[in-house]
Amino acid sequence: MxxxxxxxxxxxxxxxxxxxxxxxxxxxxxxxxxxxxxxxxxxxxxxxxxxxYPRAARGLWWTATVLSAVLVLGALLLPNRLDALQFNRFTRLPGEAILGAAVLPALPRRPRMAVAALAGASLGALTVLNVLDMGFVEYLGRDFNLVLDWILLDDAQSYVADSMGGTTAFAATVGVFLLVALLVTVTALATVRLAGLLARDTRRATRATLISGTAWITCSIVGLQNAGVPVASYRVADTVVNEARQVRTTLKDEAAFAKEARTDTFGATPPAQLVPDLRGKDVIFTFIESYGRSAIEDPVMAPGVGETLETGTRALAQAGFQARSGWLTSATFGGSSWLGHSTAMSGLWVDTQQRYRTVMASDHLSLTKAFRKTGAWDTVGIMPGVQKRWPEAEYYGLDNVYDAFEMGYRGPKFSWSTMPDQYALEAFQRLEHGRERDRPLMAEIILTSSHQPWAPIPTMVGWDELGDGSVFEGIEKAGKDASAVIDDSAASREEYGRSIQYSVTALTQWLERYGTDDTVLVFLGDHQPIARVSGNDASRDVPVSVVAKDPKVLDKIAGWKWTEGLKPAHDAPVWKMSSFRDRFLLAYGSTPHPSEG
Structure with missing residues (x-):
């Protein structure tokens, strides 16, 4: 041949x-x-x-086709809320799929493959965005912001490293990147495959598309629903529109907020007219991590936390202290504590990372900086959660900042928290509050033992036994492992409540032990705990208390109508956290002199 x-x-x-x-x-x-x-x-x-092998080949063909259809339809219908992951969400008619089935077969082969691949890759990216929304709603109570929130992914990686170790964080990061790349690639290939099948038999494809389109329009017009969910879906189109609107709103907000930050009610107030009614007092502002309304009112956590607050109120009263308490609505939820801190101290509503950067770069007067501006106080910060350079100290007006490495702690970490709150407070007493000085002290303290994942939790030891923190070695080893708590909602709620009890006990015992006639303590939460603990419909309220021996200090805020003691009543006044700075400055004699940038 x-x-x-x-x-x-x-x-x-x-x-x-x-x-x-x-x-x-x-x-x-x-x-x-x-x-x-x-x-x-x-x-x-x-x-x-x-x-x-015709049978094996046919089985493989059908398997690949069915999986491609399931993947593409699932991505088109995937909601962006964990509580919406229900069967009826995936039994809808996606209008985008019908539109694609009408357009793709009409294209020549190469353009069809290119358009299908691009559409599939975009659908994979949208799936990633939906998953990010689920996580952000669960942990921060809001959707992922395409413009501002990418930097928070680095913070998430750092949190995993601090809580569960660097190796786990690295493996998780690599795994996430590979999973995202695989998802985008496979979704693109699946879309190309389905587009090719439609083009192979255009007559059947056209007939099926017309039937599906008619059904979609009919369901949309009559409002047909399945278990409360509309059958006709345009989920992807709606998401794209919402994301575009969010991006536009974010960009406009950046310019508007920058202008707002340049205007300050107390920006031009002379030093002598700032907080004159607190002269001679040691004023201490303390944030308790994740200390929210849920800790006081949730049926699981409230009994233990309530008893701790009542015990603390009685013990402080015996030491001569009185307290008044109310509620503030935080600018953040579940995390991003720095947004809560900056909102309370700046008097501005700082609910995004861009707003935070704008405030930190501005001359807007922080509440703590007002004390330094007077020249009548030494100002310090106790920041056990800070483990790298912290340029924000200048904005807050802190002459000296003690971070995680500058307080002499040699004991074990407790998950994310670098040291127990009791040790941080004792270090503050040793390094600053207990020293002889020419001027009173203004301090900002961030307590971190109640930071998630709330395992292991330290316990109180004798104040004279703290030493360099080595006493906590056995306590840390006997505590619960973070992995046993982090995914268990019931366990998280219980351990969260215990962590708040510990932090409040450490703070009130410190005040009882070391407070003087001139000590004024203001302590508050920065935000509510994550939704898995506080609930999907929880408010953003956090408790705030002012404690002092001098009755004149509390008389100045009598008009606030706050509750007596450390536990605010359910119907105690609720203010936006951004209003606290101005109310505090006015209550203690500050005179407004606005500045306009």
Missing amino acids: PVFTRSRPSPDLKEPEDAAAGVREAEEGAEPGAAPRTLRARVAHWRAWRSR
């Missing part, structure tokens, strides 16, 4: 049925019998395999 006279098979090919494949591979420049190296050779190899 002519074919054999032109190109004889290699003697290495021992099976006759491999001869044709060997000829094709040789013509493509491949070694006889080696794996196919070119696309044409691979296609020929696949066709040869399919002809030898």
